[in-house]
Amino acid sequence: MNKHDLRVIKTKKNIHNVLLDLLKKKSLSQISITELCNLAEISRGTFYFHYQEIGDILDEIFEKTMQDLELWYSDPFKNGFNINQKNLAPGMIKIFNHVKRNEAFYRIILSSDIFIKYYYLLYENIMKLHRDFGSGQFEQNKYTLSYSANGIIGLILEWHKEDFNSTEEEMNNRLYEILKFNDL
Structure with a gap:
């Protein structure tokens, strides 16, 4: 299988979209492969060619x-930005732009049915990003990294609880104010 084959890309995108639509209505455990295949208009063989189970x-x-x-x-780090610098501005913060762009996905993984597994995966990814791009401000201290990662997730969770009603800019400003207050 060539992952760059346009047919594969279109098939997987279709399967992804169908699953995300189904997850808006029911839990992952309630979705059958047959239902997913019927809605995606693919055969079970096609499904099993790409995946072993729906969770995949x-x-x-x-x-x-x-x-x-x-x-x-x-x-922001591409141009040598360092979070310790005093020139931090809300427009430099981009994480909430990503969340808004992927709002349907975050609505699903932050739901109580799916949350815990993906919370930890999201947590690990944000920790990795802090380590990789944090310019040393966390000094690789696992507790500081954990605090920061959970703070970001906490902001995303509150935004989710308010049904993503705030704009990305408002969320960026909230994080900016927290960072400024804590003098990072």
Whole structure:
């Protein structure tokens, strides 16, 4: 299988979209492969060619979304930005732009039915981003990294609880004010 084959890309995108639509209505455990295949208009053979079970699809969507998160998160650091600098501005913070762009995904993984597994995966990804792009401000201290990662997730959770009613800019400003207050 060539992952760059346009047919594979279109098939997987279709399967991803169908699963995300189904997850808006029911839990992962309530979705059958038959139902997913019927709605995606694919055969079971096609499904099993790409996946072993439905959870594999959500894992793949998660991985793709985390790659996108890394692009948004790392954007300010591309030009040598250091979070310790006093020139931090809300417009430099991009993480909430990513969340808003992937709002349907975050609505699903932050639901109580799916939450805990993906909470820990999201936590690990944000910790990794802090280590990789944090310019040493966390001094690789696992407790400081944990505090920071959970703070970001906490902001995303509150935004989710308010049904993503705030804009990305408002969320960026909230994080900016927290960072400024803590003098990071």
